[in-house]
Amino acid sequence: MNLPITPSQTVGPFLAIGLPWADGPFVVPEGTPGAITITGRVLDGAGEPVPDALVETWQADTDSGFDHPDDPRGAARPATPGFRGFGRSATDQDGSFRIVTIRPGPLPCPAGGTEAPHLDVSVFARGLLDRVVTRIYLADEAQANAADPVLSAIAEPERRQTLLAMPGDLPDTFRFDIRLRGERETVFFDV
Amino acid sequence: MTTDLPPAPGRLLLPSYPRPAGVHPPLDSPAYASSALRAPRQPPVPLAQGLTEITGPMLGAERVTAADADLTTRHRGEPLGERIILTGRVADSGGRPVPDTRIEIWQANSAGRYAHAVDDHPAPLDPNFDGGGRCVTDSDGRYRFITIKPGPYPWRNHPNAWRPAHIHFSLFGQDPIFNSVPDPKARERMIARFALGLTIPDWALGFEWDIVLRGRSATVFEERP
Numbered sequence: 001m002n003l004p005i006t007p008s009q010t011v012g013p014f015l016a017i018g019l020p021w022a023d024g025p026f027v028v029p030e031g032t033p034g035a036i037t038i039t040g041r042v043l044d045g046a047g048e049p050v051p052d053a054l055v056e057t058w059q060a061d062t063d064s065g066f067d068h069p070d071d072p073r074g075a076a077r078p079a080t081p082g083f084r085g086f087g088r089s090a091t092d093q094d095g096s097f098r099i100v101t102i103r104p105g106p107l108p109c110p111a112g113g114t115e116a117p118h119l120d121v122s123v124f125a126r127g128l129l130d131r132v133v134t135r136i137y138l139a140d141e142a143q144a145n146a147a148d149p150v151l152s153a154i155a156e157p158e159r160r161q162t163l164l165a166m167p168g169d170l171p172d173t174f175r176f177d178i179r180l181r182g183e184r185e186t187v188f189f190d191v
Numbered sequence: 192m193t194t195d196l197p198p199a200p201g202r203l204l205l206p207s208y209p210r211p212a213g214v215h216p217p218l219d220s221p222a223y224a225s226s227a228l229r230a231p232r233q234p235p236v237p238l239a240q241g242l243t244e245i246t247g248p249m250l251g252a253e254r255v256t257a258a259d260a261d262l263t264t265r266h267r268g269e270p271l272g273e274r275i276i277l278t279g280r281v282a283d284s285g286g287r288p289v290p291d292t293r294i295e296i297w298q299a300n301s302a303g304r305y306a307h308a309v310d311d312h313p314a315p316l317d318p319n320f321d322g323g324g325r326c327v328t329d330s331d332g333r334y335r336f337i338t339i340k341p342g343p344y345p346w347r348n349h350p351n352a353w354r355p356a357h358i359h360f361s362l363f364g365q366d367p368i369f370n371s372v373p374d375p376k377a378r379e380r381m382i383a384r385f386a387l388g389l390t391i392p393d394w395a396l397g398f399e400w401d402i403v404l405r406g407r408s409a410t411v412f413e414e415r416p
Binding site: 002003004005006007008009010011012013014015016017018019021044045046048050052058059060066067068070071072073084085086107108109110111115118120125126127128129130132133149150153154180181182185186187188189190191 | 203204205206210211214215216217218220223225226227228229230231232233234235236237238239240241242243244245246247248249250254282283284285286295296297298299305306307309310321322323324325359361368369371372376377378380381402403404405
């Protein structure tokens with residue numbers, strides 16, 4: 001049986017009524033050893049903050065496992081206690097979001113090769129009729145990033161750069177801004 | 192920093208989820224003014240679906256209570272407006288039910304006002320209605336909300352612009368606004384049907400809305416790393 005898919009629509013400006021959870025930004029519980037914090041801003045085509053967006057992340061555990069039945073390597077129990085894989089952060093007035101997580105492990109690709117540690121990111125906002133999808137790679141994983149097939153397929157270095165979270169001033173912090181449109185526009189993927 | 196690679200699997204067989212064509216609205220929809228500064232200008236880069244894309248959060252019943260599906264009983268009194276039952280079934284495009292999946296909804300009250308600081312539409316707030324709800328589908332993919340029929344409300348997209356009554360739904364799946372969906376038949380799939388059979392006499396009108404999420408293709412592709 002083939003059923004036609006339900007179309008996507010925008011979340012509108014009032015998603016805060018239904019979607020944020022108090023502990024949404026915590027992919028791992030606060031205080032988890034080795035935890036990293038990724039912060040950034042969602043910016044529009046004029047460089048203005050987007051204060052009504054929602055950022056969602058999904059990633060492998062630090063041992064590269066997914067607690068999911070479709071992983072052909074087998075669903076993995078979380079190696080990190082309390083690891084949820086999923087993070088959700090609404091942006092504030094400043095367009096800022098925050099995700100507290102651990103470094104994901106690298107992943108084997110169906111087509112061969114190895115994907116560098118990454119988080120898949122969905123952005124929802126008023127003005128977006130469907131989610132946009134990007135990836136966060138960690139800039140300090142230079143060797144793994146250089147071998148990553150997804151990064152390598154993006155020809156322009158400055159476009160590739162938009163997918164790298166840069167180490168912050170504090171230890172275990174990273175910075176990842178999402179530019180929806182225009183100058184230094186983030187690379188978005190068709191999945 | 193380098194990380195040890197995980198053990199090489201013998202083979203990696205992943206399900207694939209075909210990209211639907213012509214279903215979702217184009218991001219760049221000039222008639223929807225808010226998209227002008229927010230829709231990306233560059234076309235999206237095709238991404239081969241890997242382990243991160245074919246898996247996803249399995250958010251089930253944790254942190255969802257039965258009361259979360261009834262938006263009319265969580266305050267001191269009952270909200271004003273027309274009480275409705277909204278129910279349906281979540282399936283994937285292969286017709287398989289999607290059980291145990293979380294649905295989150297939010298909506299305006301019966302006067303067309305959202306309980307949100309940014310909504311300045313001069314219609315009354317209802318102290319007995321916050322507009323947020325959630326539930327988990329049953330083993331057959333069915334869901335059911337009890338709520339109040341939302342009112343239409345003005346927005347500033349163009350002169351005398353009003354959004355028709357609607358309820359926002361968020362689902363986890365693999366994977367002007369209404370008219371941004373190009374296919375008229377697809378637009379119809381966003382409209383809940385009045386269903387007399389679901390109506391509870393003397394209490395609430397029933398509406399039915401089925402949701403179809405992208406499913407995996409019938410054939411899996413096979414590659415060796």
